[in-house]
Amino acid sequence: GAGVSQSPSNKVTEKGKDVELRCDPISGHTALYWYRQSLGQGLEFLIYFQGNSAPDKSGLPSDRFSAERTGGSVSTLTIQRTQQEDSAVYLCASSPDRGIVSYGYTFGSGTRLTVV
Amino acid sequence: AQRVTQPEKLLSVFKGAPVELKCNYSYSGSPELFWYVQYSRQRLQLLLRHISRESIKGFTADLNKGETSFHLKKPFAQEEDSAMYYCALQGAQKLVFGQGTRLTINP
Numbered sequence: 305g306a307g308v309s310q311s312p313s314n315k316v317t318e319k320g321k322d323v324e325l326r327c328d329p330i331s332g333h334t335a336l337y338w339y340r341q342s343l344g345q346g347l348e349f350l351i352y353f354q355g356n357s358a359p360d361k362s363g364l365p366s367d368r369f370s371a372e373r374t375g376g377s378v379s380t381l382t383i384q385r386t387q388q389e390d391s392a393v394y395l396c397a398s399s400p401d402r403g404i405v406s407y408g409y410t411f412g413s414g415t416r417l418t419v420v
Numbered sequence: 421a422q423r424v425t426q427p428e429k430l431l432s433v434f435k436g437a438p439v440e441l442k443c444n445y446s447y448s449g450s451p452e453l454f455w456y457v458q459y460s461r462q463r464l465q466l467l468l469r470h471i472s473r474e475s476i477k478g479f480t481a482d483l484n485k486g487e488t489s490f491h492l493k494k495p496f497a498q499e500e501d502s503a504m505y506y507c508a509l510q511g512a513q514k515l516v517f518g519q520g521t522r523l524t525i526n527p
Binding site for chain 2: 337339344345346347349352354360395408409410411412413414
């Protein structure tokens, strides 16, 4: 596709429910990143996928959070047993190659998650 | 440790005035730095990269290794510059972002 696509754009869920957020990166981009954007917290790194390598999960805040990337393309971020503090905008980004750092990342428009 | 600090959460200047958004970093390696911008109701996008030494929309940023800074500057602010600005450092694996500065340009 022309850009990074995320769905849904908005999600309201009840506390304790599970949610799945989807990211479709730019075709051919081997690196994919998830960040969380919340008021006063800036952009918080969650997880990073690069090709067939093991993902860097060092930013996941708890074991309720997990992510996978199927076929080196689409990624799904899953939050189990959601809590109110999970409310934030979840951003996905992709880049062509980890080695070509000077191009920066292309971000999706995000999924705004609200836990009530 | 890799860290990016943007000391100002909010910055407000008048149209036509100079603007400077501060960014300091901490990184043991050779830094690669970026500024990203998010306009109202738009997605986060790359504004400029230190490696290309470019000026985008009148903005420039110079890497000062001695002061470990990468401040964003524009000599004459315009109303359309109002947005959220993030400074970012490319670490070993990923971009590390600062907390962001919300810039408001008053008419």
